[in-house]
Amino acid sequence: MTGLAGPLSLLLGYLLGSIPAGWLAGRxxxxxxxxxxxxxxxxxxxxLRVVGRGPALVVFLIDVGKGTAAVRLAALLVSGTTPAAAWWVVAAGxxxxxxxIWPxxxxxRGGKAVATGLGVLLGIxxxxxxxxxxxxxxxLSLSRIVSLSSVLATLSLPLLMLLKGSAPPAHLALAVLAMAVVLWRHRSNLQRLVKGQEPRLGSGSRP
Structure with a gap:
């Protein structure tokens, strides 16, 4: 690993994550x-709510892809299986x-990072x-509430990483930090869920 590979992987990770696929679809x-x-x-x-299903699917795939690309590119740049390399890859994710979130x-002013977070996980x-x-x-199939489904999937992440058994400390740290970030981005949704005011998918209401 060269001295610049780690910092470069962080810069590229941010730039990949900041690709505004949803904003471009709206425009x-x-x-x-x-x-x-x-x-x-x-x-x-x-x-999905503002533009339609087709563009939403494309945006979802791009957002997942940029998360995966960020960590896979970082893994190539740092080129190693050492604990230090794993931390660089996680940091890039x-x-x-x-x-x-902050493009x-x-x-x-970006998104809530659920799809990009999924991409990071798939890459790691x-x-x-x-x-x-x-x-x-x-x-989602049971509740039809996207935010609730995102929150439950996020809460399950650290447990699933632990159940994997062979996850390095860097991956466990990623699970906890990603969970914290996504929950923080969904704080207004959580408030509406507690009040029973969060709309279901297809309701046409504010997500």
């Missing part, structure tokens, strides 16, 4: 700024989340990533 497909529509988020859920191109531990996706889809 190109509906002529709107998603930051002024619906929930104000640039994530796939707000694209966290920077990808930061880029999605420099949009004045720091595909089995844990798929398990989290399973929790999300099961909850």
């Amino acid at each position: 190109w497909c509906a002529g709107v700024d998603l930051r002024d529509e619906g929930s104000g988020s640039t994530g796939a859920t707000n694209v 966290l920077l990808a989340l930061a880029g999605h 420099v191109w949009l004045g720091g 531990s595909w089995s844990v990533g798929l398990a989290c996706l399973g929790v999300f889809l099961l909850s």
